[in-house]
Amino acid sequence: MKVTGALEPFLPFCRRLAPGRLAGLSLALLKSTALEAAILAGHLLLYPTGLTPERRPPVPPVPSAEPGGTARLPVRAAPPVVLLHGFIDNRSVFVLLRRALAQHGGQRVESLNYSPLTCDIRTAAELLGRHIEEICERTGSGQVDIVGHSLGGLIARFYVQCLGGDLRVRTLVTLGTPHAGTRAVPLADAHPIVRQMRPGSRVIEELARPAPGCRTRFVSFWSDLDSVMEPVETARIDHPDLMATNVRVTGIGHLALPVHPAVATGIRQALDETHPQERAAGGLTVA
Numbered sequence: 707m708k709v710t711g712a713l714e715p716f717l718p719f720c721r722r723l724a725p726g727r728l729a730g731l732s733l734a735l736l737k738s739t740a741l742e743a744a745i746l747a748g749h750l751l752l753y754p755t756g757l758t759p760e761r762r763p764p765v766p767p768v769p770s771a772e773p774g775g776t777a778r779l780p781v782r783a784a785p786p787v788v789l790l791h792g793f794i795d796n797r798s799v800f801v802l803l804r805r806a807l808a809q810h811g812g813q814r815v816e817s818l819n820y821s822p823l824t825c826d827i828r829t830a831a832e833l834l835g836r837h838i839e840e841i842c843e844r845t846g847s848g849q850v851d852i853v854g855h856s857l858g859g860l861i862a863r864f865y866v867q868c869l870g871g872d873l874r875v876r877t878l879v880t881l882g883t884p885h886a887g888t889r890a891v892p893l894a895d896a897h898p899i900v901r902q903m904r905p906g907s908r909v910i911e912e913l914a915r916p917a918p919g920c921r922t923r924f925v926s927f928w929s930d931l932d933s934v935m936e937p938v939e940t941a942r943i944d945h946p947d948l949m950a951t952n953v954r955v956t957g958i959g960h961l962a963l964p965v966h967p968a969v970a971t972g973i974r975q976a977l978d979e980t981h982p983q984e985r986a987a988g989g990l991t992v993a
Contacts, residue, residue, distance in 0.1 A: 756798025
């Protein structure tokens with residue numbers, strides 16, 4: 707994935723000012739840093755709009771027959787998509803991704819907030835499970851797809867892998883999620899949930915345990931310039947019992963993953979891909 711930024715026209719001027727300092731910096735890293743700064747500024751403006759819970763529009767009735775009385779052929783019912791944000795964030799981070807998924811059509815999209823005071827991944831995963839049950843009951847769908855950014859992906863994975871959520875989650879897409887734990891920002895260890903995201907924590911160890919028969923399909927997007935993931939490969943899912951696909955993203959950082967259009971395209975493709983259980987049922991959703 708190649709990102710073009712607004713920094714490139716100024717590079718010759720920067721090199722004249724500090725040629726030695728910039729000699730070891732790659733153009734990709736400079737572009738990524740500029741893009742991250744722009745995204746952070748925009749997100750700070752949008753952040754207040756995501757503090758309140760999302761309004762739930764009514765579920766439209768699904769007609770069982772054509773206007774002339776002819777019964778409709780069964781079609782694959784796309785499950786709702788649930789968007790789950792990262793640490794100290796809210797649903798406003800998904801403004802662009804939500805629009806991209808809605809324009810693509812075929813799936814209902816909902817964003818969930820969890821409290822920034824959340825101090826335990828297990829507790830957050832249990833709360834997510836209750837939300838998923840409510841969504842399934844309200845929409846009449848037996849399953850959902852989840853897209854989780856950073857910590858949101860780890861919470862969703864714990865729900866799927868350790869709390870029986872694989873019955874409800876068809877596909878889990880993670881964006882920059884520390885599946886093996888991250889060593890970045892050591893000063894943040896004062897927060898309990900950050901300690902749970904460290905390599906060797908009990909949560910990370912629980913996720914590394916065997917998970918035979920897990921039904922959920924995992925798609926993990928990880929970036930080679932993600933400064934929040936240390937090492938960057940920690941955002942990959944490497945578990946022998948999980949149906950996991952790892953997608954490497956180049957040229958963008960952590961904050962860009964949920965807003966970049968090329969990543970949004972990859973997410974749409976991941977959600978559109980027929981699940982192995984659906985292939986076995988001839989393309990129809992398995993209840």
